[in-house]
Amino acid sequence: MAIGTSPRRTPYPRSPLQRFAVILAVILQVGATFLPSFGIGEDIGSRSDATRTLITPAGWAFAIWGPLFFGSVVFALYQALPSQRHSALLNRVAWPAAGAFALNGLWALYTQVYALTFASVVIILFSLVCILMVYRTLVHLDRDFTTVERWIVVLTLSALAAWLTAASIVNISATLVYYGVGANSDKVMLASGVIGLGGLIAAVAVWRGRGNPVYAGVFLWALIAIYAAGGQTAPSLEFATIAAGLLVLGSVLMKLRHAANRKHWLG
Numbered sequence: 001m002a003i004g005t006s007p008r009r010t011p012y013p014r015s016p017l018q019r020f021a022v023i024l025a026v027i028l029q030v031g032a033t034f035l036p037s038f039g040i041g042e043d044i045g046s047r048s049d050a051t052r053t054l055i056t057p058a059g060w061a062f063a064i065w066g067p068l069f070f071g072s073v074v075f076a077l078y079q080a081l082p083s084q085r086h087s088a089l090l091n092r093v094a095w096p097a098a099g100a101f102a103l104n105g106l107w108a109l110y111t112q113v114y115a116l117t118f119a120s121v122v123i124i125l126f127s128l129v130c131i132l133m134v135y136r137t138l139v140h141l142d143r144d145f146t147t148v149e150r151w152i153v154v155l156t157l158s159a160l161a162a163w164l165t166a167a168s169i170v171n172i173s174a175t176l177v178y179y180g181v182g183a184n185s186d187k188v189m190l191a192s193g194v195i196g197l198g199g200l201i202a203a204v205a206v207w208r209g210r211g212n213p214v215y216a217g218v219f220l221w222a223l224i225a226i227y228a229a230g231g232q233t234a235p236s237l238e239f240a241t242i243a244a245g246l247l248v249l250g251s252v253l254m255k256l257r258h259a260a261n262r263k264h265w266l267g
Contacts, residue, residue, distance in 0.1 A: 007143045009086040018094050019080045025098040026076040028105030030069050032112075041112030051116050051174040054191035054230040054237055057166075061225030064163060064218070071156030072101060078152045089141065089149060096133040097157060100164070103127035116174045124171050128164045132205075135161040139209045141264075150267060158214035165205065166222035169198035188233070192240040195226065199244020203251045211255025213265055216248050223248070 036043045048056060075097070079090045107123040114120075134157045145154055173194050181190070202219045209215060223245045231241040255261050 008088055008146075010088050010091050013085040014087065014091050014094070018091075018098070019085075022079055022094050022098045022101070023076045025101035025105070026072045029072060029101040029108075030105075032105040032108035033065075035109060035112050041109075041114075044108060044111055047111050047115055048174065051177045053170070053173045053177050054187060054233060055170055055173050055195050055226050056229060057170065057222055057225030058229040061222060064159075064221065068156070068160055068163060071152070071159065075152055075156050076101075078148070089137075089145075089153065092137050093134045093153065093157065096130045096137075099130035100127050100134070100160065103130060104164075116171060116178055118175060118179075121168075121171055121175050124164065124168050128161075128168050131157065131161045131164050135205070135209065135212075135215070139212065144263070145267070147267065150265075154265070155214055158212055159218045161205075162202070162215040162218035163222065165202055166198070166219055169194060169201075170226075188237055191230075192234070192236040195223075195231075195237070195244055196240040199223070199240070199247050202244070203247035206248055206251040207255060209255075210261040210264055211252045211258075213252055213256065216252035219248055220245055 033044070035041050045059070045062070078084065079087070079094055084090055103123055103126050107120060107127060110123060111120050138154055138158065173191065176190070177187075202215075206212060206216045206219075223241060227238070227241045227245075230237070232238050256265075
């Protein structure tokens, strides 16, 4: 660390390009969803219905995009403030966050114009990689978050990481249906396997994420919506959904038993 700097400050100002890129990426992320309003493509809900699977969440679950969009806008404005020019945390998370926002916008554009094809899976997985880079930085930060960081950076980006984890799983399942895989008698076993694997991945993310309660809560929200929509249609799928939820819940409770982890996330 340079003399005269602190763990919260960079010795040099953050790049104006970095701060501007986050704003542009958020504009793309939010603005892309309005494309069908101008007669271009079909809305994402219609695309999802066309390839509905047993693990497609109930429609009310997607209302979470409202808070996610709002949080992203607040984050973009916050990171652009002059007072945040030397923020070491924002310097580390801004670029991958911008990548996640921009790729979310690209995913929306592609899906509305085309469909939930293989390309949509590639896009959303790259977006997930970007946001998991942010998630890893938040997990391993070696200082306490400020109150503002906890509400604007940690809350927004942890929630987005969890939702993109769930959305990636649902997107993969929908794409398989799009190509005719799992459309017949094997669809229940395929859906059960996908949701079980997804729950395991999320539980590992929570465990290695020191019990991040926001990530766990949002992923559980997705699982509840999956259970409400189709998770009770077959015993194997019901078991897989409940087991996935218990894995995530168990991981967060076990990790938050430790005072250091509670302090890290909750202050």
